[in-house]
Amino acid sequence: MTVDAVAQRAGVHKTTIYRNWKTSDRLVADALTHHFATDIPIPDTGAVKDDLRALARSLVAAMTTHAGRALLATALSDAARTPELAEIKRVLFEDCFRRAEPVVTRAVERGELPAGTDPGELLKAMVAPVYFRLVFTGEPVDETTADRAVDVALAAAHARALSAP
Template sequence: MTARRGEVVRQAVLAAALAELAERGYADLSVEHVAVRAGVHKTTVYRRWPDRESLLTDAVLEQAAGDFAIPDTGDVDGDLAVGLRALVAWLTGPTGRPLVAMLRSDAGRLPAVVQARRRFLAARAQVLARRLASAVEAGQVPAGTRPDVFLATLVAPVYLDLLVLDRDPAPEDCDRWAKVALAAARAHLLA
């Protein structure tokens, strides 16, 4: 019973952290506010997470883990466009937008945030690797296409728009970027 109660508390704190991030932004987020929102004492939060950065990274990563999928309908061109649109929708949505703002700020250099960003991208690389393996098997993408290089080619324009140009990518941008990444793969440039 204790483990279940512990998991219920953990989920409540993570949900409260995301709600606080969306409502207040990173700069005004505090562990105390998260604790109040979750209905727990702040020592309960600090027992599991030593600081707000580790709390936020766990919250964002856990929520994001289930939010990224690339369908496998047999049409890799369409599937990648749909997957990229979904990623952009998440990054520009209520959870992702404060995360992008946090990455733009000094918080983006904190060790916990850097580590979280690596885990975030590694999880997406695994999803993409599975989809690319299916596309290779179907003859839609050449064998030897490296998932890590493909992912960088696919998402670099997204992060350029969000982090450097401060602009939300449009759905047609996602479609174009998916076509560019696939064209590069098919030209054997991503091996």
């Protein structure tokens, strides 16, 4: 991927691309962040279990697409060890967790989760089983996987295993 190719495909001059993104890595990071922000909307149903299920199911749907699998392949490749791609991966996941934190924060405020529940830790506990299957075991990943991952994360939160340090 080059800035010239992106500009040509977008029908603009490459200076337009450089005006908005200083590097092609930043362009890729922003494109992926936008893509996954669109594919994984942050729900607000009024119930934490429903919100987390919608979130986990959206994650499963996004990660089982061609783009999701390509992202995983890139994130796990030797190329991901380069500083530029490592930064893209960090920014992408940081954005996903930041956008989803209000789901947990609202649940704590409503009394559905214990005070002190760490949103980031709960979200990581929720996505871990999904990524484990996608990356390591190759087992099918579907809505049942998403729902079970939510149940496990909620059980850990209720047991106060996901409290902020």
